[in-house]
Amino acid sequence: MDFNLTPEEEAFRDEVRSFIREHLSPEGRKDPNFMGNWLKSVREKRWVGFNWPAEYGGGGGGIMEQVILKEEMSKAGGPPLGTSMMGLQWVGPAIIEYGTEEQKQQFLPDILDSAYQWCTGYSEPGSGSDLASLQCKAVRDGDEYVVNGQKIWTSGASYSKWIILLTRTDSDVEDKHDGITCLLVEMDSPGVEVRPIKNMAGSSHFAEVFFDNVRVPVKNLLGEEGKGWAVTVSALAHERSGISEVAGLISQLAQVVQLAKRTRKNGRPASEDPGIRRRLSKADAMIEGMRLNGQRFLTKQLKGEKLSSETSINKLHRAFLAIEFGELALEIQGSASQYTSRPADEDDDDLGRWASGALGWPAVVIGGGTPNIQRNIIAERILGLPKD
Amino acid sequence: MNFGLTEEQEVLRSVTRRFLDERAPMATVREIMESPEALDEKLWTGMAELGWLGLVIDEDHGGAGLGWVDLVVLLEETGRGLLPSPLISTSLAPAAISEFGTAEQKQRYLPSLADGSAIGTLAVLEESDVVGPDGIALSGTPDDGGYRLNGTKRFVHDAGAATLFIVPFLADGNDIKLGIVEANAEGVATKSYATMDETKRMADIAFDNVPVSSDAVLTGDGTAALARLLDLAAVAVTAEMVGAMDKDLEITSQYAKDRVQFDQPIGKYQGVKHPLAEMYVDVETSRSLLYYAAWCVQEQPESLPLAAARAKRTRASRSSASASMAYSCTAPSVSRRSTTFSCISNAPSGRFRRSETPTTTTVA
Numbered sequence: 078m079d080f081n082l083t084p085e086e087e088a089f090r091d092e093v094r095s096f097i098r099e100h101l102s103p104e105g106r107k108d109p110n111f112m113g114n115w116l117k118s119v120r121e122k123r124w125v126g127f128n129w130p131a132e133y134g135g136g137g138g139g140i141m142e143q144v145i146l147k148e149e150m151s152k153a154g155g156p157p158l159g160t161s162m163m164g165l166q167w168v169g170p171a172i173i174e175y176g177t178e179e180q181k182q183q184f185l186p187d188i189l190d191s192a193y194q195w196c197t198g199y200s201e202p203g204s205g206s207d208l209a210s211l212q213c214k215a216v217r218d219g220d221e222y223v224v225n226g227q228k229i230w231t232s233g234a235s236y237s238k239w240i241i242l243l244t245r246t247d248s249d250v251e252d253k254h255d256g257i258t259c260l261l262v263e264m265d266s267p268g269v270e271v272r273p274i275k276n277m278a279g280s281s282h283f284a285e286v287f288f289d290n291v292r293v294p295v296k297n298l299l300g301e302e303g304k305g306w307a308v309t310v311s312a313l314a315h316e317r318s319g320i321s322e323v324a325g326l327i328s329q330l331a332q333v334v335q336l337a338k339r340t341r342k343n344g345r346p347a348s349e350d351p352g353i354r355r356r357l358s359k360a361d362a363m364i365e366g367m368r369l370n371g372q373r374f375l376t377k378q379l380k381g382e383k384l385s386s387e388t389s390i391n392k393l394h395r396a397f398l399a400i401e402f403g404e405l406a407l408e409i410q411g412s413a414s415q416y417t418s419r420p421a422d423e424d425d426d427d428l429g430r431w432a433s434g435a436l437g438w439p440a441v442v443i444g445g446g447t448p449n450i451q452r453n454i455i456a457e458r459i460l461g462l463p464k465d
Numbered sequence: 466m467n468f469g470l471t472e473e474q475e476v477l478r479s480v481t482r483r484f485l486d487e488r489a490p491m492a493t494v495r496e497i498m499e500s501p502e503a504l505d506e507k508l509w510t511g512m513a514e515l516g517w518l519g520l521v522i523d524e525d526h527g528g529a530g531l532g533w534v535d536l537v538v539l540l541e542e543t544g545r546g547l548l549p550s551p552l553i554s555t556s557l558a559p560a561a562i563s564e565f566g567t568a569e570q571k572q573r574y575l576p577s578l579a580d581g582s583a584i585g586t587l588a589v590l591e592e593s594d595v596v597g598p599d600g601i602a603l604s605g606t607p608d609d610g611g612y613r614l615n616g617t618k619r620f621v622h623d624a625g626a627a628t629l630f631i632v633p634f635l636a637d638g639n640d641i642k643l644g645i646v647e648a649n650a651e652g653v654a655t656k657s658y659a660t661m662d663e664t665k666r667m668a669d670i671a672f673d674n675v676p677v678s679s680d681a682v683l684t685g686d687g688t689a690a691l692a693r694l695l696d697l698a699a700v701a702v703t704a705e706m707v708g709a710m711d712k713d714l715e716i717t718s719q720y721a722k723d724r725v726q727f728d729q730p731i732g733k734y735q736g737v738k739h740p741l742a743e744m745y746v747d748v749e750t751s752r753s754l755l756y757y758a759a760w761c762v763q764e765q766p767e768s769l770p771l772a773a774a775r776a777k778r779t780r781a782s783r784s785s786a787s788a789s790m791a792y793s794c795t796a797p798s799v800s801r802r803s804t805t806f807s808c809i810s811n812a813p814s815g816r817f818r819r820s821e822t823p824t825t826t827t828v829a
């Protein structure tokens with residue numbers, strides 16, 4: 078057991094820290110070209126796609142350094158290393174694992190260069206948690222697939238250039254996980270229609286996407302026909318390790334603690350209320366627990382073992398905290414929490430600041446598998462209880 | 466970065482588990498529970514021979530010279546087995562003497578603690594019911610270079626079995642000092658009583674003008690020393706609870722696979738399987754917090770207070786929840802299979818509620 082960094086890792090951490098000092102100064106952030114300059118300089122460092130193969134423009138780095146990089150960036154509240162979020166998080170890794178040489182050449186550098194957005198076409202009206210029941214159809218016709226069907230909750234669909242799409246190429250299968258095929262589809266292909274959906278927080282970052290005889294060249298097949306489930310499973314796995322989220326959670330907790338300190342309840346700061354203190358300290362211990370769970374997962378990865386169902390642990394903590402922070406902030410604020418924006422004649426910056434956060438939890442709680450699904454995974458795959 | 470056990474620690478774990486399976490199965494635990502001091506002489510000798518009692522005492526003083534991570538491995542196992550014994554208490558006394566004692570004190574007390582001929586315990590709690598320096602009022606009146614102690618310590622773990630006590634007291638109404646008091650010293654009277662956790666024994670200790678000579682007073686800042694010892698106690702106690710919860714989860718999961726109602730194993734129902742999944746989340750997260758705290762003891766002492774509080778906070782609130790979960794999943798089989806369940810169900814929850822130390826102050 079050793080929680081210290083090696084001298085090489087410390088040197089790397091110091092390099093990241095001094096980079097941050099240089100590039101993330103408060104004045105620098107005000108520069109109108111800040112974001113463009115930032116993306117360029119982290120790209121030059123080869124920190125985008127840090128562990129991707131160097132031959133496709135990635136950093137070719139190790140897991141430990143990647144974690145250090147993410148942690149330091151997150152602690153500094155730095156902007157993301159690239160703007161092609163889904164591209165970096167799972168489309169790229171899936172292409173690295175399953176893509177053809179041509180696909181790697183075509184897509185990976187673009188993702189690293191933040192050239193455009195990817196979106197994810199998995200969920201359908203009838204297929205959410207039970208994703209493998211999906212019905213969006215693809216039929217092979219010569220050198221093309223012809224796609225018909227509907228996707229829903231597709232985040233970023235209206236501003237994405239490409240979609241990673243799960244389709245059904247074979248319905249005559251015993252196991253519904255067979256017969257699923259993963260296609261990479263250009264969003265401006267004829268027959269693709271995007272209808273934005275407004276969520277309860279008032280924004281419409283996701284949409285319904287309709288496919289009406291959309292023709293997709295066979296070269297855009299990712300993995301094998303009928304074996305698309307494996308591609309999804311691997312892609313989702315990249316989403317679950319959870320280490321880099323911890324710095325963000327620590328800063329969210331600090332904000333709620335600050336709110337509790339400056340909000341007066343019953344004539345004293347809310348931070349002196351034992352009930353509130355108890356909840357804050359529970360959140361604190363849970364976040365630290367997530368950090369340390371993450372270190373255990375990381376140790377496993379460093380030994381070359383694959384992570385599996387255990388990462389659902391942090392997913393469940395994460396879901397709890399997303400809801401808890403929202404509720405706690407509203408409870409501390411009391412009735413003033415009802416404002417969705419600060420009224421012009423008030424100067425209290427907390428007014429209107431917390432409601433949207435409190436409405437934002439579904440993104441964290443539902444995306445990537447709901448808590449019930451995580452519980453099923455743990456109960457069945459780890460504890461060996463019978464399947465539903 | 467390596468958050469894993471060494472091969473030696475894995476061996477320690479399996480040797481310990483095997484020893485307890487053979488020498489202290491649940492039926493034996495039941496018998497020991499019913500003995501006056503919840504202590505079995507033969508078993509105690511066996512534990513001493515395995516080096517458990519001096520695990521964290523250095524080799525120069527008859528111990529094994531291992532660290533707190535090793536001790537936590539051991540305590541997780543004794544917690545799993547619900548082993549009644551003063552192991553935790555007698556591991557804290559040498560910690561006090563090793564860290565804050567003089568060379569003579571170490572020479573005098575550590576070897577007998579390591580071989581089990583002496584049993585130590587930490588006597589902290591008083592009428593104030595505050596576990597910590599703020600709660601100490603036991604008076605120490607200066608006398609002949611040493612002190613005379615007057616007052617009472619309450620709910621002292623294993624005070625009936627112990628041969629020596631580490632006693633924080635208020636020296637001359639001023640600052641806290643830690644004295645080593647032999648159980649058979651003049652003016653010491655212990656009174657044991659039954660408490661909720663039947664695997665543990667507690668007692669009150671009355672001090673009536675008990676002399677503590679200057680060479681029996683530990684050195685340094687007593688307030689800091691007491692805080693440190695309480696952090697160590699939190700780690701040790703958490704280790705037992707995590708072990709007990711782990712066993713709890715194992716037994717309950719197995720029961721959920723075996724028990725059939727409405728033609729299905731009850732583990733198929735989400736009303737049963739989801740709480741079990743939550744128990745797993747709790748056990749593993751507690752274990753992460755626990756091992757980090759154990760590592761901090763020697764490698765990063767400045768981080769220990771927060772790490773220990775976080776570990777124990779999570780555990781103290783969750784172990785009772787896990788016990789009641791195990792209880793409700795198995796329904797009244799609990800009473801029938803009482804050899805295992807009634808222990809498991811009330812031990813972890815009842816055992817440490819008194820000393821639960823939420824970290825609220827540290828956060829806010």
Ligand SMILES: Cc1cc2nc3c(=O)[nH]c(=O)nc-3n(C[C@H](O)[C@H](O)[C@H](O)COP(=O)(O)OP(=O)(O)OC[C@H]3O[C@@H](n4cnc5c(N)ncnc54)[C@H](O)[C@@H]3O)c2cc1C
Nearest residue numbers: 197198199200204205206207230231232439440443447449
């Ligand atoms: C903010 C946000 C962004 C999203 N972005 C995308 C995206 O970009 N691309 C995409 O494809 N999808 C996206 N989704 C969709 C998301 O993947 C699905 O919402 C999710 O898979 C759940 O499916 P569902 O909404 O159909 O709910 P359902 O699966 O219908 O679940 C409804 C409720 O039933 C419970 N439930 C279901 N099955 C079980 C079971 N076996 N046992 C116990 N309880 C069960 C669930 O836990 C849930 O509480 C997004 C969702 C959100 C909220």
Ligand SMILES: Cc1cc2nc3c(=O)[nH]c(=O)nc-3n(C[C@H](O)[C@H](O)[C@H](O)COP(=O)(O)OP(=O)(O)OC[C@H]3O[C@@H](n4cnc5c(N)ncnc54)[C@H](O)[C@@H]3O)c2cc1C
Nearest residue numbers: 724725726727731734735736737792793794795796797798
């Ligand atoms: C103090 C006490 C006194 C009692 N006195 C009497 C008495 O005088 N006479 C008498 O006849 N009986 C008596 N009982 C027995 C009592 O009625 C049963 O314990 C009760 O019906 C539960 O049955 P079980 O113990 O077999 O548990 P099980 O039915 O095996 O249940 C075990 C667990 O599985 C869960 N479970 C079972 N089925 C499902 C499902 N479909 N979905 C989700 N979860 C499920 C249960 O909630 C429970 O957590 C007594 C019990 C107690 C505790």
